[in-house]
Amino acid sequence: MLNKLQPHDCDQVIALAYQALDGELSTEEMEGFLFELNRCSCCFNSFELEKSFRAFLVNRIERRFMPDSVQTRIRQELLKAIQYGESPK
Amino acid sequence: MEESPQISLAEKRRRDEIFQREFLPYMDTLYNFGFHLTYKEADAQDLVQETYLKAYRFINSYQEGTNAKAWLFRILKNAFINEYRRRSRIPDQIDYEEVIHIQDGEDSQSLGYVDLRQEIFQGMMGDEVTSALNSLPVDFRTVVLLCDIEGFTYEEIASIMDIPIGTVRSRLHRARNMLKEQLRAYAAKHGFKENH
Secondary structure, eight states: OOOTTSOOOHHHHHTTHHHHHTTOSOHHHHHHHHHHHTTOHHHHHHHHHHHHHHHHHHHHSOOOOOOHHHHHHHHHHHHHIIIIIOOOO | OOOOSSOOHHHHHHHHHHIIIIIGGGHHHHHHHHHHHHOOHHHHHHHHHHHHHHHHHTGGGSOTTSOHHHHHHHHHHHHHHHHHHHTTOSOOHHHHHHHHHHHHTTOTTSOOOTTOOHHHHHTOOHHHHHHHHHTSOHHHHHHHIIIIITOOOHHHHHHHHTSOHHHHHHHHHHHHHHHHHHHHHHHHHTTOOTTO
């Protein structure tokens, strides 16, 4: 956990960058993180780059959709299976 | 709890309704996950179908109105592991963990993009990113997909993958750094320059 009374430590701040972007820091932790980020241009720039890399990644990874015909076929097969064959254990 | 082999018609109707209302809407998103695990459309379709059949069979262990998406993803992930371990197409994950641990050394806190600049990665196409992702060992690819593409929390990922939250965190860290390394190597090979 970052402490505003301690000297700035780039490694400590950067180690939290992924969790900050993943929304995994508590409000208090996030506040400490942002405070440290604004104290150091090196950390700030690293975090900005990381943010744009993340956005790039999410935009560029191809999202596959199941073709409608396949979706219809699987739905029919499933409904048939649960109607006649499969029963919950 | 022991159940009688015969369930009432009303109970069956209730379960069928949960299946259709809470499970079936995730067909596309399960397919996308299955596709990125296998990179084969037919295999991804089979995984989706198998996931739903298992989900119905074990619907008693699902609590109505809880996290259906995470529950279904967990079933699909297990189906994938069983099928692919059976076909011996992927070694046990422990092998990856050991290899990566050795490669990573003490560098696990860095963001790992020493010379991956914004100008370089923004010039890349989706295919290149997809193949970089594809090149990651499956356990590492999976955490990136679950976190960045599907938006699951670390806690949900831990439950889907059957690993502790600390392992989710460290695996994501390594996976993202490996991904950047792949993209950096790709950029170098194809002559992307920082000054573009």
